[in-house]
Amino acid sequence: MTQASPWWTPHVHADRRPRLLARNRIARAFRDWFEARDFVEVTTACLQVSPGNEAHLSAFSTEMIAPGGRRHPFHLHTSPEFACKKLLAAGEPRIFSLGPVWRNRERGALHHPEFTMLEWYRAGESYESLMRDAADLVALAAERAGAKRFSFRGREADPFAEPERLSVAEAFHRFAGIDLLQTVFPTGETDREGLHAALAQAGLRTASDDTWADLVSRVMVERIEPNLGEGRATILCEYPIPEAALARPKAGDGRVAERFELYLCGVELANAFGELTDPAEQRRRFEAEMDEKERVYGERYPLDEDFLRALHAMPEASGIALGFDRLAMLATGARRIEDVLWTPVADPEG
Numbered sequence: 001m002t003q004a005s006p007w008w009t010p011h012v013h014a015d016r017r018p019r020l021l022a023r024n025r026i027a028r029a030f031r032d033w034f035e036a037r038d039f040v041e042v043t044t045a046c047l048q049v050s051p052g053n054e055a056h057l058s059a060f061s062t063e064m065i066a067p068g069g070r071r072h073p074f075h076l077h078t079s080p081e082f083a084c085k086k087l088l089a090a091g092e093p094r095i096f097s098l099g100p101v102w103r104n105r106e107r108g109a110l111h112h113p114e115f116t117m118l119e120w121y122r123a124g125e126s127y128e129s130l131m132r133d134a135a136d137l138v139a140l141a142a143e144r145a146g147a148k149r150f151s152f153r154g155r156e157a158d159p160f161a162e163p164e165r166l167s168v169a170e171a172f173h174r175f176a177g178i179d180l181l182q183t184v185f186p187t188g189e190t191d192r193e194g195l196h197a198a199l200a201q202a203g204l205r206t207a208s209d210d211t212w213a214d215l216v217s218r219v220m221v222e223r224i225e226p227n228l229g230e231g232r233a234t235i236l237c238e239y240p241i242p243e244a245a246l247a248r249p250k251a252g253d254g255r256v257a258e259r260f261e262l263y264l265c266g267v268e269l270a271n272a273f274g275e276l277t278d279p280a281e282q283r284r285r286f287e288a289e290m291d292e293k294e295r296v297y298g299e300r301y302p303l304d305e306d307f308l309r310a311l312h313a314m315p316e317a318s319g320i321a322l323g324f325d326r327l328a329m330l331a332t333g334a335r336r337i338e339d340v341l342w343t344p345v346a347d348p349e350g
Helices: 010-036 081-090 128-145 168-176 192-201 212-227 279-297 305-310 324-332
Strands: 061-065 071-076 094-102 114-123 150-152 155-157 164-167 234-237 253-257 259-264 267-274 317-323
Touching (some): 010 128, 010 324, 081 094, 081 114, 081 317, 114 128, 128 267, 128 317, 128 324, 150 324, 164 168, 168 212, 168 234, 192 212, 267 324, 279 305, 317 324
Parallel strands (some): 164 234
Antiparallel strands (some): 094 114, 150 155, 234 259, 259 267, 267 317
């Protein structure tokens, strides 16, 4: 089989270049959009004590060698979130970051070990404001790329249409016939056996060692996500508390959190929270996530104690992370995320 030419081969680069230039136009337009709304662009340190404390996020790890020779473990961040929230605690009211992040164990058409994340935060504003922001930015990306519609793997969507809002509970009922919230209690505990039975009745495969979270993930991947963002964007909101480690509970229903994700053409583009600012509750959730990480992967990451201290001073806020490369991919009609990266990371497995 003939090996594909490297991305730096002149004829390959010439084919890729129009999409890369469109990516640049989108980035420039985004910066202008934020600056027009009094956001300050921030550049955060990529080396962090903790890369993030979600069970299924894997980091690239290294060490810092002090002048005296002592070695200290550090990690490339999987998101600038902890650093950005420290800036909110410092008094910045509106900030955004557009820069590289790293995630290990991830590579494919929609995943790359190093990619660009757009994060922005609004102090004192609700997470509904981020829904409007996200819709505006999707439309702006389409405009700068000259795209009237987005398409990916046979699915199409109008990037200028008003997004659909759908709760996770509604999505489980619509696409799988499952009453998800019947298996979630106000205490945050879950009914694993009840959800297991519901999946079996819905004809979904299960395993004896599946956790409640495993079962939720299976329904999401197999029944729900492929149907989201068809025709127009979908805002999937009100995630169960156990699926929202960094979000505060929703007023009026302690079973769900102020979390939403944005989908287009079945592709997850963004993840947003009404931010949790209770240090004790955040510590409890992080420790539970790291216990699960140790169970599944045999490793855990340290907690960022400085971040937990900063939560005492952090105001009520909302924040969102958007996969910039994925949006550029949809806006330019690319089939793989590498098609909109100027210099993709080498693949050691070919």
